Amino acid sequence: MTPAGYLAVDSGGSGLRVAVGVPGREPSARRETRDPVRTNARGIDPAHLMDQLVPVARALAAEAGVGELGTAVVGAAGFATLGDALRAELPGALARELGVRTVALAADAVTAYVGALGPRPGAVLAAGTGLIAVGTDLTGWRRADGWGHLLGDCGSGAWIGRAGLEAALRAHDGRAGGSAPLLAGAEEQFGPVRGLPGLLYPRTDRAAVLASFAPRVAACAAQDPVAADILRAAARHMADSAAAVCPADGTPEVALTGGLFKMGDQLLTPLREELARRLPHARQVPAEGDPLHGSVRIATDLAAGRLALPGDRAMLYVRRTPGVGAT
Amino acid sequence: MTPAGYLAVDSGGSGLRVAVGVPGREPSARRETRDPVRTNARGIDPAHLMDQLVPVARALAAEAGVGELGTAVVGAAGFATLGDALRAELPGALARELGVRTVALAADAVTAYVGALGPRPGAVLAAGTGLIAVGTDLTGWRRADGWGHLLGDCGSGAWIGRAGLEAALRAHDGRAGGSAPLLAGAEEQFGPVRGLPGLLYPRTDRAAVLASFAPRVAACAAQDPVAADILRAAARHMADSAAAVCPADGTPEVALTGGLFKMGDQLLTPLREELARRLPHARQVPAEGDPLHGSVRIATDLAAGRLALPGDRAMLYVRRTPGVGAT
Incomplete structure (x- = not known):
């Protein structure tokens, strides 16, 4: 048989x-x-x-x-x-x-x-273009964020890319908070920024277009304080979501999964710090x-x-x- | 004749x-x-x-x-x-x-x-669903922002409404930075928030839908510190744009125009303060x-x-x- x-x-x-x-x-x-x-x-x-x-x-x-x-x-x-x-x-x-x-x-x-x-208690951050956190104490499920690029997905690839493009355009306009390296990166990736609205808004995959700029933000972060601040803010948002779903008691595990975390230490270092600060009782483990x-x-x-x-x-x-x- | x-x-x-x-x-x-x-x-x-x-x-x-x-x-x-x-x-x-x-x-x-x-030198903030600042010293024009709801329009109606909905959903999820009054307002306006992504993302006028929540943020601001912070942040963004286009010399005039400024003192008070701080040489005047x-x-x-x-x-x-x- x-x-x-x-x-x-x-x-x-x-x-x-x-x-x-x-x-x-x-x-x-x-x-x-x-x-x-x-x-x-x-x-x-x-x-x-x-x-x-x-x-x-x-x-x-x-x-x-x-x-x-x-x-x-x-x-x-x-x-x-x-x-x-x-x-x-x-x-x-x-x-x-x-x-x-x-x-x-x-x-x-x-x-x-x-x-x-x-099947162990804890919290998982799943992040790519979007972001959602899921947690369980094995008696029920909790989730946080996952609302999409206009309502949330705070700290996601779309969020990081959007913040990076805003900083690029602030530099273009001469507004506070601008980043010349991100402006140069945006023009390299998308051409003259005056054309960026015309490239982005007609698309149906706007979140993916925004997320496509996130690796540039990570690449700039070692030299550019504006880009580094964006990644630190993303790490704080991710920790907000993880903290909202992680069991408060015991020794829960926390893991990261999804393509965004391939961005490397410019994101992972502040994220590990934020998670340690916000969830000191949790153990950070690699995703199986x-x-x-x-x-x-x-x-x-x-x-x-x-x-x-x-x-x-x-x-x-x-x-x-x-x-x-x-x- | x-x-x-x-x-x-x-x-x-x-x-x-x-x-x-x-x-x-x-x-x-x-x-x-x-x-x-x-x-x-x-x-x-x-x-x-x-x-x-x-x-x-x-x-x-x-x-x-x-x-x-x-x-x-x-x-x-x-x-x-x-x-x-x-x-x-x-x-x-x-x-x-x-x-x-x-x-x-x-x-x-x-x-x-x-x-x-x-035809006088100065800066004008034009704000409704979107936001743009224009300035002139009578030898040339400068503008700042006006990049649309995904790339900028920082401080606009869409920006304020989006930030208010994010705060509502943070409260729903139990994330930091949430506002229970904004969550109640969002459910009153849009129904259960679980349905909000399905209401918003299929629309072609997403910026207008976001902006439609801005008056609720203003209405909450007297009692709710999260809503008040959103309006103060909007005022800072607007002042960033005004400062980027306003002539640096002389006594330029600064005026506000557009439907957003009907929101009243919850927005106008912090905006007047920011403009006075950032552009002390400019005179704030009513739009003709x-x-x-x-x-x-x-x-x-x-x-x-x-x-x-x-x-x-x-x-x-x-x-x-x-x-x-x-x-």
């Missing part, structure tokens, strides 16, 4: 990342799709997700020699606010199409958390893995009947369906 | 405001259109402007008993960056259609300046009039051959066309 396996999914802005494996047997078989799951008036579209997922899951199961996919975990960007249709339809669809009996649907921030820290690793981790714990993480309709929703073959 | 008159125009986000009059004879006849002039790949569309302007100008001239429109002044939002087609075509079109011989094309910030201060008043003022000075303001291709562009009837 072929072994019972799991299906783990990370659904994000660039498509699906899918893994199929057998608990206790590593590594899993993995594949990516390039088509981000659509959102319609009912939220994230379960049919569009299934159309992409089913053929990939079947191929990976065959490749990995997995007979039955007993457990599936889907971490999805936007799940907390746009997950109604997924909750209503995905468990049934996964049972029908793939024979899955136990399904967990999670916010991508939760799979990021579990990928970074596993990424969000797909978090989905795999939840799936193997669920399959073994030992999921230690708290359920939550908007954050981590677990649903068991009677086996199709058993009726 | 009927007297020679002028045509004055303020072209903005809500359409055209048009005045026809005779120098020395007040008031002028006025009318508004509701169709904002289109922008295409060549910039502001001169044909679309003329289509709206010509019938209104003819009707107003008849109404005012003006025979010949010798002078026309058009102040237009976006002129500084999107004015190429206007410069190329509008003087000729106005000569052909309306017999105008002297045309001045101006950035709306310049007509706002002249409306507020007339609005941008259409500025267009009228430029037109009457041009008609009388006594325009004291400096020409500038991007700010105030004057062009004389030989009379059509004279060829």
Whole structure:
């Protein structure tokens, strides 16, 4: 008899990342799709997700020699606010199409958390173009920020890039708070700054355009006090979010995950200082893995009947369906 | 013989405001259109402007008993960056259609300046949803900010509203820097804040949505220190822009114009203090009039051959066309 396996999914802005494996047997078989799951008036579209997922899951199961996919975990960007249709339809669809009996649907921030820290109490900062903090004391979930580039995402790549461009334009205008090195960097990257509004505002990916300037801010920070101040302010904002979600008692762990932290020590040094100051009881640890690793981790714990993480309709929703073959 | 008159125009986000009059004879006849002039790949569309302007100008001239429109002044939002087609075509079109011989094309910030201060050296802050500062020593123009809600417009209505919503969401998350009164105000205005990203990001008028929250920030400021800090920071940003454009010598005048300043003393008191601190040599004066008043003022000075303001291709562009009837 072929072994019972799991299906783990990370659904994000660039498509699906899918893994199929057998608990206790590593590594899993993995594949990516390039088509981000659509959102319609009912939220994230379960049919569009299934159309992409089913053929990939079947191929990976065959490749990995997995007979039955007993457990599936889907971490999805936007799940907390746009997950109604997924909750209503995905468990049934996964049972029908793939024979899955136990399904967990999670916010991508939760799979990021579990990928970074596993089922231990603490706080995780997930930062790229945007920023969100998630924490748990294993009785419930808390989150902070993640409001997008106009309402928050304070300290994110978009936030740092936007602040850097503002400092560049202050230098151009002769206003206080300007940075000549950032102005030079902006003109190198975008051309004459008079044209910058015309480049930025018509785009639909404005947050990504802003975030594309963040590495220049980091590159200037060693020499330029304005750029260094921007990164220190970003570190304070990140620590605000981490402090809002981190358990107040015990020895929680704090980890960083996401592409923004590749910017290096110009950001990481002030961030580690702020976290030590604001959360002296917490232990800063490296992230174990990424969000797909978090989905795999939840799936193997669920399959073994030992999921230690708290359920939550908007954050981590677990649903068991009677086996199709058993009726 | 009927007297020679002028045509004055303020072209903005809500359409055209048009005045026809005779120098020395007040008031002028006025009318508004509701169709904002289109922008295409060549910039502001001169044909679309003329289509709206010509019938209104003819009707107003008849109404005012003006025979010949010798002078026309058009102040237009976006002129500084999107004015190429206007410069190329509008003087000729106005000569052909309306017999105008002297045309001045101006950035709306310049007509706002002249409306507020007339042809005197100083600085004008024009603030509504956005913010720009314009200054002149009568030998050239300077401007600061006006970069839009993502790159600047620091201290504007959109800036104040955005900062207020960020403080509301900080309170919601339990992050530092939050304001419970602003959170209550945000939920009163927009409903549960979890839905705010879904309300804001799909809109094309995001800056206006942000600015719509600015009056709540002002209303909270008497009781709420976070809201009061936002207005003080806005005042500092405005003073940064005014200081960047105000002549350093002599006794320049400084004036405020635009809808934002209707917010009252919660904003005006810290702004007056900042301006006094940053520009102790300048005299703060009330604005005489609005941008259409500025267009009228430029037109009457041009008609009388006594325009004291400096020409500038991007700010105030004057062009004389030989009379059509004279060829």
